[in-house]
Each structure stands twice: as C-alpha cells, then as structure tokens.
Amino acid sequence: MRSLAGRLDLCSVNTATLGYQLPIEQTIDAVAAAGFGAIAPWRRELEGNSIEQVTRRIRDAGLKVSGYCRSTDLTAATQQRFLANIEDNRRAVDQAAALGAACFVLVAGGLPEGSKDLAGARQQLHDGVALLLEHARAQGVSLALEPLHPMYAADRACLNTLEQALDLCAALDPTPSGSLGVAVDVYHVWWDPRLEAQIARAGRERRLLAFHVCDWLVPTRDMLLDRGMMGDGCVDLPRIRSSMEAAGYAGEVEVEIFSQDNWWKQAVSDTLAVCAQRLQEVC
Amino acid sequence: MRSLAGRLDLCSVNTATLGYQLPIEQTIDAVAAAGFGAIAPWRRELEGNSIEQVTRRIRDAGLKVSGYCRSTDLTAATQQRFLANIEDNRRAVDQAAALGAACFVLVAGGLPEGSKDLAGARQQLHDGVALLLEHARAQGVSLALEPLHPMYAADRACLNTLEQALDLCAALDPTPSGSLGVAVDVYHVWWDPRLEAQIARAGRERRLLAFHVCDWLVPTRDMLLDRGMMGDGCVDLPRIRSSMEAAGYAGEVEVEIFSQDNWWKQAVSDTLAVCAQRLQEVC
Numbered sequence: 001m002r003s004l005a006g007r008l009d010l011c012s013v014n015t016a017t018l019g020y021q022l023p024i025e026q027t028i029d030a031v032a033a034a035g036f037g038a039i040a041p042w043r044r045e046l047e048g049n050s051i052e053q054v055t056r057r058i059r060d061a062g063l064k065v066s067g068y069c070r071s072t073d074l075t076a077a078t079q080q081r082f083l084a085n086i087e088d089n090r091r092a093v094d095q096a097a098a099l100g101a102a103c104f105v106l107v108a109g110g111l112p113e114g115s116k117d118l119a120g121a122r123q124q125l126h127d128g129v130a131l132l133l134e135h136a137r138a139q140g141v142s143l144a145l146e147p148l149h150p151m152y153a154a155d156r157a158c159l160n161t162l163e164q165a166l167d168l169c170a171a172l173d174p175t176p177s178g179s180l181g182v183a184v185d186v187y188h189v190w191w192d193p194r195l196e197a198q199i200a201r202a203g204r205e206r207r208l209l210a211f212h213v214c215d216w217l218v219p220t221r222d223m224l225l226d227r228g229m230m231g232d233g234c235v236d237l238p239r240i241r242s243s244m245e246a247a248g249y250a251g252e253v254e255v256e257i258f259s260q261d262n263w264w265k266q267a268v269s270d271t272l273a274v275c276a277q278r279l280q281e282v283c
Numbered sequence: 284m285r286s287l288a289g290r291l292d293l294c295s296v297n298t299a300t301l302g303y304q305l306p307i308e309q310t311i312d313a314v315a316a317a318g319f320g321a322i323a324p325w326r327r328e329l330e331g332n333s334i335e336q337v338t339r340r341i342r343d344a345g346l347k348v349s350g351y352c353r354s355t356d357l358t359a360a361t362q363q364r365f366l367a368n369i370e371d372n373r374r375a376v377d378q379a380a381a382l383g384a385a386c387f388v389l390v391a392g393g394l395p396e397g398s399k400d401l402a403g404a405r406q407q408l409h410d411g412v413a414l415l416l417e418h419a420r421a422q423g424v425s426l427a428l429e430p431l432h433p434m435y436a437a438d439r440a441c442l443n444t445l446e447q448a449l450d451l452c453a454a455l456d457p458t459p460s461g462s463l464g465v466a467v468d469v470y471h472v473w474w475d476p477r478l479e480a481q482i483a484r485a486g487r488e489r490r491l492l493a494f495h496v497c498d499w500l501v502p503t504r505d506m507l508l509d510r511g512m513m514g515d516g517c518v519d520l521p522r523i524r525s526s527m528e529a530a531g532y533a534g535e536v537e538v539e540i541f542s543q544d545n546w547w548k549q550a551v552s553d554t555l556a557v558c559a560q561r562l563q564e565v566c
C-alpha cells in the first residue's frame with residue numbers, strides 16, 4: 001500500500017466536506033493551498049459559473065479532478081420524468097468532460113415516490129445507465145456507479161452493494177472499456193461481508209474509478225449528515241485502502257464528509273488541515 | 284401464499300411492538316383477546332417473574348411462542364467477557380426451552396468498544412454460536428440467527444445479511460439439524476439484492492425459523508426506534524412473504540415494531556387492532 005505521509009498529491013478533497021461555505025474559486029484555492037493534489041467539485045457549485053473558468057482555475061491551482069459529483073436520481077415515477085432525468089445527467093456528463101474529471105459519480109436514486117417496486121427501480125437504473133453510458137463514451141467520460149449504504153435504499157439509491165454495482169457494470173459493459181466502473185466509499189460499504197472479495201473482483205474487471213474516505217461514528221446521530229472524520233469512527237481504513245490498492249487502484253484517496261453539526265461548522269482551513277493530517281496518519 | 288384474512292392464528296405479536304406498557308401477564312391476555320395465535324416475549328419481561336407461571340399463562344391463553352427475544356451481544360472486548368456473554372445466553376436458552384419457544388432469537392452484537400476489527404468480531408460470533416449451539420441442542424432449542432440491517436454493524440450486530448447468516452449456519456451445522464437457522468425480519472433485509480435467492484436457499488437448507496414484519500418509513504427519523512406499521516412504508520411485504528412461503532416457511536408471521544414516538548404511545552388494544560387489520564390486508 002502506498003504511504004500517504006508527505007503525499008497529499010495522492011489525496012483529494014470532495015468539496016462537500018467543506019459544507020459549501022465558500023464560492024468554488026476560493027474553495028479551489030484553499031484546497032490547493034493545503035497541499036492536496038486533487039479536488040472533487042459538486043454540480044451545485046458550478047451553477048452560475050462558467051465551466052471554462054472553473055476548469056482553468058482548477059488547472060492553474062495545480063489540481064486534478066478526482067471526480068465530479070454527482071448525478072441526480074435516475075429512477076422516476078414516470079417514463080417522461082425518467083427521460084428528463086437522463087437528459088439532465090447528459091448535461092452533467094458534458095460538464096465532467098469539460099472539467100477533465102477522472103469520473104462522473106452516479107447515484108442511482110431510490111424508489112419513486114409511493115412505489116414499493118425495488119426490482120422495478122433497479123431495472124430502471126439499468127436502463128438509465130445504459131442510456132447515459134452511450135453519451136459518456138462519446139464524451140470520453142467514465143461513469144462511476146456509487147453503491148450507497150442500504151439505509152438509503154428507499155430514498156436515495158437502489159444500488160446498495162459493490163457486488164450489485166459490479167454486476168450492473170458487467171451487464172452493460174461486458175468488455176471493460178474504461179467508461180463504466182465504480183466509486184467505492186468506505187461509508188457505504190465498510191460493513192459488507194463480501195467487501196474484500198468484491199474489491200478484488202472490481203480490480204480484475206478494471207472497474208475501480210474512485211475511492212472515498214470518511215468514518216462511521218458510533219453513535220451516528222443523523223442518517224445522512226453525521227459522517228465522521230477519518231480516525232474518529234470504527235472503520236478500518238488502512239485495511240480497505242490496502243484492498244483497493246492490492247486490486248490495482250492507483251487514483252486519489254478522496255475525503256468526502258457530510259457533517260452538518262461538526263465539520264461543516266469549522267473554518268475551511270481548519271477542516272482541510274485535519275483532513276490532511278488524518279489522511280497521512282490513519283488512512 | 285397463505286391468505287391471512289381471518290387467520291390471525293397464523294400471526295404473532297412480538298411484545299416489543301407494544302412498548303412494554305403492561306406487565307407480561309396482561310400483555311399475554313391482550314394478545315390472545317385480539318385473536319392472535321402466538322406471542323414472542325422479551326427476556327426483560329420475564330425478570331422477576333416465574334418462567335413456569337408465564338409459560339402456563341401463555342398456554343392457558345391458547346398462544347404459541349413464535350420466538351423468544353433475544354440474546355445479548357455475543358461479541359466482547361475480552362475473552363472473559365465473551366465467555367460471560369455465552370454463559371448468560373445459555374440461561375436464556377434454558378428459558379426458551381421452558382417457554383416452548385419455536386426459536387431463540389440470536390442478535391450477534393457489534394464491534395466491541397473501541398474495536399475496528401469487524402472480521403474479528405465475526406470470528407467471535409462464529410465461535411460464540413458454536414458454543415451456544417451445543418447447549419441449545421441439549422435443551423432442544425432452535426437458535427435463530429437474525430441478520431440486522433447494515434446500519435447496525437458497528438453497535439448492534441456484525442451479522443448483516445441473510446447470506447452471511449446462512450453461511451454461518453452451514454459452517455456450524457452442515458447437516459441441518461433443526462437447531463440452527465435464521466430469523467428473517469423485513470426491516471433488516473428488504474433492501475438486499477440477493478434477498479430472494481437467499482430466502483430460497485434458506486428454504487432448501489431448512490433454516491427458516493422466524494419471519495418478522497413491520498415497514499420501512501420514508502423518511503426514517505431514528506435509526507433504531509422509528510419502524511413503521513405494515514403498510515405505512517415502502518416494503519413490498521406480500522412479495523417477501525411469498526418468497527418465504529414458496530421456500531417452505533410455515534410458521535407465524537410475527538409483527539415486531541420499535542416505534543418510540545408513535546405506536547409505543549398508543550393504547551395496547553389499539554395497536555393490536557391495527558396490527559391485526561394490516562396483517563390481514565397488506566401483508
């Protein structure tokens with residue numbers, strides 16, 4: 001496994017970690033000033049901005065783009081809405097291309113409102129990724145399917161295990177083209193008894209596009225916005241990173257922390273300093 | 284699939300559903316008066332009571348015991364504590380035998396405090412179930428491993444999927460003896476892409492000992508105590524029950540709802556009436 005000590009160039013900051021306190025230009029500069037090698041911006045931060053200017057700012061700051069966050073829901077209650085979702089995400093793929101992002105992170109969407117048809121939502125996800133994949137290939141963008149924790153199956157993502165994500169990749173991109181793979185986020189997958197086997201499989205099938213770190217706090221006080229800083233929870237981060245790298249992952253280690261009541265209230269520079277320290281010491 | 288209309292004799296009430304508002308004797312009488320065929324009491328309700336008297340009261344009320352809840356954590360930070368946990372649970376197995384319970388529900392326990400060693404906790408679970416199984420066999424009690432939702436992996440159970448539970452059964456009881464199986468609770472497993480295949484497997488391997496129903500609310504406001512009444516959430520209950528029964532499950536359908544801010548505040552008779560209605564209409 002790579003040592004991260006003195007190697008913040010291998011590390012990335014997902015801007016959600018900073019609670020969107022600053023405009024994107026200042027966020028870019030702060031991440032670069034803290035020594036990180038990459039950034040993962042969110043679509044909401046580009047609204048009202050010129051994608052060319054943001055891209056140039058990132059380049060000028062010497063940062064790579066480890067990922068672009070993220071798709072809106074693909075699943076929908078009606079076919080019309082489903083097709084609108086795909087179209088919306090095609091535009092996001094275009095932005096990912098402009099940014100030169102290593103991947104576009106794809107979050108499935110949960111059950112459409114009022115639906116109990118989980119198998120149907122998963123079929124819709126399959127169909128949606130197929131449609132989006134054509135466009136992504138044309139744009140030279142890699143789609144990273146991110147399985148979300150099963151506690152989000154109803155309202156955020158019907159894609160809930162790494163195995164399920166890899167099965168979907170295999171169905172839609174049987175000869176791995178590089179255009180379809182997975183984002184492995186420790187928060188979502190750390191509990192999975194099949195995790196190590198599926199990471200190894202993902203490596204063999206050349207699907208490892210992104211690796212996100214944070215920690216699982218005990219207790220967790222909010223199902224969405226109480227993620228922990230690396231080292232503050234119960235996830236064996238070196239073990240998972242070691243599996244990723246043994247499977248061939250050579251991309252950035254990206255910090256992504258949703259923490260409404262703690263880190264989002266800290267000064268951006270302080271949070272970045274703690275991220276940098278923990279990445280080097282406990283990941 | 285069996286129709287439950289007019290067949291509350293096929294249905295059971297897990298007493299946790301009623302928020303422990305009444306002493307066990309009154310709970311037994313209320314469940315019987317509402318027409319249910321079975322009950323699943325909790326160990327805490329027997330404290331300070333004679334097990335023989337409670338057993339007689341249940342028999343006299345015409346109820347079966349669909350399960351006895353539940354083991355305390357098997358996992359522990361020290362070997363001494365681990366052995367104490369096993370011993371404590373042997374006493375609970377004795378109570379399950381006295382009650383004539385269809386099974387003793389076994390909840391694994393999560394990571395010992397301060398530990399990040401999930402694989403180690405799972406090994407400890409394996410060892411603990413092996414020890415407990417000897418005693419259960421001698422007492423004629425069936426142990427039902429209950430995989431809990433992955434959101435409880437840290438603090439409640441390192442057993443998180445039906446597949447993982449069945450693998451453990453296969454390792455410890457390779458020729459199914461009836462002494463080791465699983466409790467399938469929709470709340471914990473409804474999201475699992477492998478659910479139907481693993482229920483079918485559980486049937487083939489003769490492991491289906493209990494079936495618990497409630498619902499997953501959207502949004503869920505508390506990770507432990509905000510379960511929904513059947514029909515109020517997004518779980519396709521008939522689909523899962525149909526899988527269970529196609530796999531050979533012929534036991535009771537047991538309602539188990541932890542609902543601090545809703546059902547636990549209702550009168551016991553009202554909650555029982557709604558349970559009865561929903562079991563017959565939406566399960």
